[in-house]
Amino acid sequence: MVITVSGLERIIEKIQDDNKKTCEEIIEKAQAQGSLIIDEAKASAQKEEETMISEARALAERELRLAASRAEHQHKKGILTAKTEIISEIISEALQALKNMPDEQYFQAVKSLVKKYAREGKGEICLSLKDQTRLPQGFEADLNRMLEGTGKSVVINKEPISSEGGFIIRYDKIEQNCSFDSLLEASLDRIKDSLYNELFVADGSEE
Secondary structure (H helix, E strand, C coil): CCCCHHHHHHHHHHHHHHHHHHHHHHHHHHHHHHHHHHHHHHHHHHHHHHHHHHHHHHHHHHHHHHHHHHHHHHHHHHHHHHHHHHHHHHHHHHHHHHHCCCHHHHHHHHHHHHHHHCCCEEEEEEEEHHHHHCCCCCHHHHHHHHHCCCCEEEEEEEEEECCCCEEEEEECCEEEEEEHHHHHHHCHHHHHHHHHHHHHHCCCCCC
């Protein structure tokens, strides 16, 4: 078979046409595939963006709730602190008022405490130097008249104690601290609860 120049040119031209068509098909497929990849990437990016936004919004809401909770806690804590300070101030002022009562009222309070805390037998009443110097005349006799018939009696000890109010009563090795500070300390929780209920619950100001 003899191939002429014109025949060879036609063969080359056909091969070129076929190659061109194949290349065009490859390019077209590649473009379609590329578009698909781009679309998928865009969809994935959009989904990821929506997820990130959703997570960020949820995180912000959690932080906002926590911040609000902390603020509310601090608010209530501040109110409680203020109420506690008010109650402590009232108790302190009341204690100071007890210690600074006029002599007649003061020793009447002492007599009431002796009547309440005296035990059977003879006890020693120990007072502060301040109280000893202002002790009413015949006070020891008054105490014993009050205790008459109970099997209880007391004497005033001449040695002063450091208490600023109230007294200590001793029976041999037994000692009852009836100083105002000690009596207050023993019932402090009950007094605070009572004041709290009276000041902040009864009037509806409880938080």
